[in-house]
Amino acid sequence: MVSAARIAILARRTPILFLAIVLLSIGAAGAFHVPAMAQEQPQQNRGWSLRDLLFPRRSERVEPPLDIQKAKPKPRKPRIPRAPVEPQTPIAEKAPDARIVLVVGDFMASGLAEGLDIAFADNPAVRIVARSNGSSGFVRDDFYNWPEQIKSLIETEKPAAVVVMLGSNDRQQMKVGDVREQPRSENWTKEYERRTDELGKAIATAKVPFLWVGMPAFRVPKMTSDMLAFNDIYHKAAESHGGEFVDVWDGFVDENGAFVTNGPDMNGQPVRLRADDGINVSKAGKRKLAFYTEKPLMKILGLAGPGSVAPATAPAGAPVEAPAPAAAPIVIDRTAPMLLSDPALDGGTELLGAAPPAKANPALPGEKLVIEGKAPEASPGRADDFSWPPKAEPPATAAATDTTTAITP
Structure with a gap:
């Protein structure tokens, strides 16, 4: 049996033997493959590693490249065509x-002024000046008092005409005295009528002709009904002070x-008239607002059309009087229609070529019926013979009318 001491000696010598075997293997491999490596290195131009020393080979194994799938292009979302940009109208x-x-007026008046700018863009003799306050109205006179502000605006601008469009912000409580009245209550309406009347009076005092443009319909039904009531108040305030009310309601409803x-634009083409909020235009x-306004405005300015030049006799900025009312129609003496059968105009008694009518024989049955009203006697047996007892039919007539033939058996 092997003793423990001998086993310990073998255990110490085993690593040395293993290391010696490895060194001999490396030396033998280097002796046989040094020329081949010397030829490969210049060709491959690669660095030396321990792998080349232990497992040398002539060429590296090249793995075929994996098929790389090309990523499929993502489907593009269809582009929504943009609405064509409308060309800017050149302003002369x-x-x-x-x-x-x-x-x-308020923000609606600002939009109206833009439309009038386009309408009178070709006319160098008419200039549109917008003096609007988007949040103003008649209710909050503490924020902006239009009856007071309009006086200074007219003195500064010296306009030939004034166009008012105001009231879209007035659906709110109004302070009357020390009480806040609800919209369209009795006291609220009286105070509102008074304030609109003051604005019309202030413009009329400046002796400037003016137009008052009404409110259009809105998307909210309650707001639409309020605008109808407001338009009646504006109409009354405008006409009571010599102005003219411009009704635009039909242009923005079905x-x-x-x-x-x-809806249709001024040329009848279908377009978008209102913004998404149902309020702005x-x-x-x-x-389209300007289209309703420009016709009465041209009457005030004395123009035949938006592009025509104002009369040279009117000085710049001078107030223009409203057109005079139409004169009363002239009474024309008319003669009664003349009949073709009336010869009295030339003193004659008959028409040219007239011949005396033939005299009728009064003994004829027709003349007796027309003149005397006597119908001729009915023949016996006729349908209109109502005599009783029936008259006997003459024998000759009976024989002539009897066409029955006897049938012999």
Whole structure:
């Protein structure tokens, strides 16, 4: 049996023997493969490693490249075509003595002024001046008092005409004395009528002709009904002080009187008239507001059309009187219609070529019926013979009318 001491000696010598075997293997491999490595290195131009020393080989194994799948292109979302940008309307350079049209009111008046700018863009003799306050109205006179402000605006601008569009912000409580009244209550309405009347009176005192443009319909039904009531108040205030009320309601509702977002423009083409909020108006809607306003405005300015030049006799900024009412129609003496069968005009008694009518024989049955009213006697047996007892038919007539043939058996 092997003793423990001998086993310990073998255990100490085993690593030395293993290391010697490895060194001999390396030396033998280097002796046989040094020329081949010397030839490969210049060709491959790669660095030396321990792997080349233990497992030398002539060439590296090249793995074929993996097929790389090309990523599929993601489907592109279809592009939503943008609405074509409308070309800007070129505005003619205004003359130094151009007549001024002053547009006042809230944010709706601002849109109306933009539409009037486009309408009179080709006219160098008319200039549109917008002096609007978007949040103003008649209710909050502590924020902006239009009856007071309009006086200074007219003195500063010296307009030939004033256009008012105001009231879309007035659906709110109004302070009357020390009480806050609810919209369209009795006291609220009386105070509102008084304030609108003050604005009309202030413009009339300045002796400037003016137009008062009414409110259009809105998307909220309650707001629409309030605007209808406001328009009646504006109409009364305008006409009581010599102004003219411009009704634009039909241009922004359908045939049933309901609010519409899209509708015909001034040329009858379908366009978008209102914004998404159902309150503001689009560019086409602003132009449509101006379309309703420009006709009465041209009458005040004495123009035949938006592009025509104002009369040279009117000085710049001078107030223009409203057109005089139409004269009463001239009474024309008319003669009664003349009959073709009336010869009395030339003193004659008969028409040319007339011949005396033939005299009728009064003994004829027809003449007796017409003149005397006597009908001829009915023949016996006729349907209109009502004599009783019936008259006997003459034998000759009976024989002539009896066409029955006897049948012999």
